[in-house]
Amino acid sequence: MNGPTPTTEPEMRERLIEAAVAETFELEHTRLTVEQIVRRAGVARDTFYAYFDDAGAALAAAQHSRFDRYVDRLLGTCRIQPTWPLKVKVGIGATLDMATASPADARFLTETSLGWWGLPGGIPESRDRLARLLIPGRAEAADRDELPGLLEFVLVTGIAAAISAQLQAGEVKRLPALAPELTELVLTYYLGREAAAEVARRPRSKSWDR
Numbered sequence: 001m002n003g004p005t006p007t008t009e010p011e012m013r014e015r016l017i018e019a020a021v022a023e024t025f026e027l028e029h030t031r032l033t034v035e036q037i038v039r040r041a042g043v044a045r046d047t048f049y050a051y052f053d054d055a056g057a058a059l060a061a062a063q064h065s066r067f068d069r070y071v072d073r074l075l076g077t078c079r080i081q082p083t084w085p086l087k088v089k090v091g092i093g094a095t096l097d098m099a100t101a102s103p104a105d106a107r108f109l110t111e112t113s114l115g116w117w118g119l120p121g122g123i124p125e126s127r128d129r130l131a132r133l134l135i136p137g138r139a140e141a142a143d144r145d146e147l148p149g150l151l152e153f154v155l156v157t158g159i160a161a162a163i164s165a166q167l168q169a170g171e172v173k174r175l176p177a178l179a180p181e182l183t184e185l186v187l188t189y190y191l192g193r194e195a196a197a198e199v200a201r202r203p204r205s206k207s208w209d210r
Contacts, residue, residue, distance in 0.1 A: 013051050015041050017065070020058040021108055024117065031118070032059065060119050063112045066105050067126045070098065084136050085187055085199045091133070092159070092186070093179040099163055100175045110164040114157070130156045137190040147189065155186050 019041035024032050032055040038048050052058045077094045078087040099106035111117055113126045131152035138144045148154075159182055166175050180200045187196035 009051075012043070012047065013061075016043070016048055016051055016058055017062040020055060021062050021104075024059065025104075025108075032056075056119060059112075059117065060124075062108070063117075063119060063124050063126070066109055067113075067124070067129075070095075070105075070109060071129065073098065078133075084140060085191060085195075088134070088137070088186055089179075089183045089199055089202070092182050093176070095159070096163070096175045096179050096182075099167070100172055103167055103172045106163060107167045110160045110167070113160050114164065127153060127156050127160070134186070137187075141190045142192070151189060155189070158185075 016037060020032060020037045023036045023040050027036075034045060034048055034055050037055055037058060038045050041048075048058075052061065074091055074094055078091045081087045081090050099110075109126070112119060112124060134152040134155060138147060141147060162178060162182065163175065166172065166178070184193075184196045184200035187199055190196075191199070
């Protein structure tokens with residue numbers, strides 16, 4: 001067995017999830033098998049099937065649990081901001097801070113959201129959920145009727161791709177420095193370039209972990 005045996009169902013489920021994610025990283029997104037997961041987790045196949053139907057279900061569970069945890073922290077940080085532009089600014093900064101603090105989780109989330117992992121059902125809804133958080137910005141735009149319908153989805157995809165590129169290049173410590181540029185990029189579509197640049201330049205306190 002690899003390490004102490006978990007004593008509760010949540011512990012065992014998380015152990016299997018961690019094994020699935022770790023094994024897939026080593027395989028570089030090629031097909032994952034139940035045998036590989038149980039070998040890494042150090043458990044019997046029957047134990048695995050008590051929690052998941054197949055290897056894909058374990059990966060999907062990992063994506064859902066990690067994304068829900070990220071969104072909870074993101075919303076908690078943004079909720080206290082008085083205006084939508086500040087919510088975007090703080091949200092982007094918090095996302096980059098969280099990615100810096102936990103690059104493995106950030107890489108998993110960005111790569112699954114971009115569709116690079118073979119999850120059951122294809123690309124998860126995480127990008128749609130994040131895109132919906134940007135939709136209130138249309139009320140801030142003078143030319144809201146001219147904004148493309150896919151704008152929010154494209155912006156979220158671009159941010160995920162930028163984070164993923166830095167993580168793959170091993171430039172984790174550079175992630176927080178992307179905050180002003182990404183903030184200005186997003187806000188420019190809604191506020192105009194000058195107003196977006198002004199918001200992006202304001203100092204931001206690291207409040208996501210308070």
